[in-house]
Amino acid sequence: MIFVVTHGEEFKERLEPPLHLASLAAMLDAEVKIVYTMSAGLLLKKGVPDNLIPLGKEKTYLETLKEAKEVGVKIYVCSPVLEMYNLKREDFIEELDDIVGGMFLVTESLDADVTYTF
Amino acid sequence: MIFVVTHGEEFKERLEPPLHLASLAAMLDAEVKIVYTMSAGLLLKKGVPDNLIPLGKEKTYLETLKEAKEVGVKIYVCSPVLEMYNLKREDFIEELDDIVGGMFLVTESLDADVTYTF
Amino acid sequence: MIFVVTHGEEFKERLEPPLHLASLAAMLDAEVKIVYTMSAGLLLKKGVPDNLIPLGKEKTYLETLKEAKEVGVKIYVCSPVLEMYNLKREDFIEELDDIVGGMFLVTESLDADVTYTF
Numbered sequence: 001m002i003f004v005v006t007h008g009e010e011f012k013e014r015l016e017p018p019l020h021l022a023s024l025a026a027m028l029d030a031e032v033k034i035v036y037t038m039s040a041g042l043l044l045k046k047g048v049p050d051n052l053i054p055l056g057k058e059k060t061y062l063e064t065l066k067e068a069k070e071v072g073v074k075i076y077v078c079s080p081v082l083e084m085y086n087l088k089r090e091d092f093i094e095e096l097d098d099i100v101g102g103m104f105l106v107t108e109s110l111d112a113d114v115t116y117t118f
Numbered sequence: 119m120i121f122v123v124t125h126g127e128e129f130k131e132r133l134e135p136p137l138h139l140a141s142l143a144a145m146l147d148a149e150v151k152i153v154y155t156m157s158a159g160l161l162l163k164k165g166v167p168d169n170l171i172p173l174g175k176e177k178t179y180l181e182t183l184k185e186a187k188e189v190g191v192k193i194y195v196c197s198p199v200l201e202m203y204n205l206k207r208e209d210f211i212e213e214l215d216d217i218v219g220g221m222f223l224v225t226e227s228l229d230a231d232v233t234y235t236f
Numbered sequence: 237m238i239f240v241v242t243h244g245e246e247f248k249e250r251l252e253p254p255l256h257l258a259s260l261a262a263m264l265d266a267e268v269k270i271v272y273t274m275s276a277g278l279l280l281k282k283g284v285p286d287n288l289i290p291l292g293k294e295k296t297y298l299e300t301l302k303e304a305k306e307v308g309v310k311i312y313v314c315s316p317v318l319e320m321y322n323l324k325r326e327d328f329i330e331e332l333d334d335i336v337g338g339m340f341l342v343t344e345s346l347d348a349d350v351t352y353t354f
Contacts, residue, residue: 001228006250006354013156013202014124017220020198025224038249056202080256084249084292102253106261109237109350114227117235117353118124119345131274131320132242135338138316143342174320232345235353236242 001025001032002109004117008039009052009061015043016054018118019064019073026072030113033074035105041081044092062093069095076100119143119150120227122235126157127170127179133161134172136236137182137191144190148231151192153223159199162210180211187213194218237261237268238345240353244275245288245297251279252290254354255300255309262308266349269310271341277317280328298329305331312336 003022007014018034026032036044043049049062057064069075074097082088082099089099109115121140125132136152144150154162161167167180175182187193192215199205200217207217227233239258243250254270262268272280279285285298293300305311310333318324318335325335345351 024220102260139338142338
């Protein structure tokens with residue numbers, strides 16, 4: 001399963017569901033990858049996810065993301081995000097598994113059973 | 119086919135297309151489920167869909183939703199919506215088929231031929 | 237692969253990724269169709285894409301769209317867009333391959349390996 005997350009921190013009600021669904025799928029032993037793109041890439045910038053509380057939740061975004069990683073979800077950011085927002089690898093949190101290009105997303109999507117954008 | 123509807127009533131131009139596509143697919147005898155999540159869950163709150171006219175349309179959202187149900191589309195809301203907006207089952211319109219958890223969406227998606235978010 | 241583009245020119249950071257991914261997929265010899273719907277349909281209106289620069293880019297939206305077409309991507313607009321915004325065929329750029337109904341999107345999606353909305 002591939003989840004493409006495209007909305008950033010300004011959408012408080014959109015933050016938690018992709019992480020929640022990804023964790024559930026990983027608990028079913030699905031191979032789950034989340035690819036952050038567009039303004040969602042900024043959710044993985046140091047200082048952002050640890051200070052962000054999704055709507056209706058008590059845990060920070062970073063805590064929820066760490067829980068997703070513990071059950072096996074992989075976290076990627078699309079390389080155009082770095083260009084778009086003038087960021088470097090060291091600007092991102094250490095929980096990021098890799099920076100990937102569009103070709104990664106295309107080939108992984110062609111291999112996936114389920115693809116979702118959120 | 120699974121349609122995940124994620125945008126609420128403030129997006130007047132986004133309201134009608136998922137219902138329209140879902141109805142068309144159901145008319146082709148596809149099994150079609152619409153899952154409302156995030157702020158879209160409020161579209162199913164009593165008093166909302168009967169007073170909401172999608173952009174460029176004359177019928178209310180509720181009328182269009184009823185037509186979708188008549189051709190076999192099933193309507194669900196994700197349980198985190200209830201928590202996020204402090205709602206109970208009786209706050210929703212009677213056309214709602216069920217309140218479902220994230221695991222429902224994950225397993226149905228793994229079974230589906232097509233998944234879309236709108 | 238089907239990409240459904242649903243966000244219009246007001247979302248500068250959402251413009252380029254679908255075209256980029258579609259082009260990459262087409263370069264892998266995938267059959268790629270982009271269907272513009274909702275306010276995204278206005279991206280194909282004469283005078284719009286040639287004056288629009290996606291966030292972080294230097295080329296116009298039209299130039300990027302032309303490059304996608306050169307590698308084989310097909311460009312469609314959903315017919316409700318014409319009704320919603322009171323447009324006619326001749327209001328759209330010549331790069332548009334066809335105006336299609338919802339049934340086109342449903343049947344193409346049922347045939348597709350990957351479907352994405354952006």
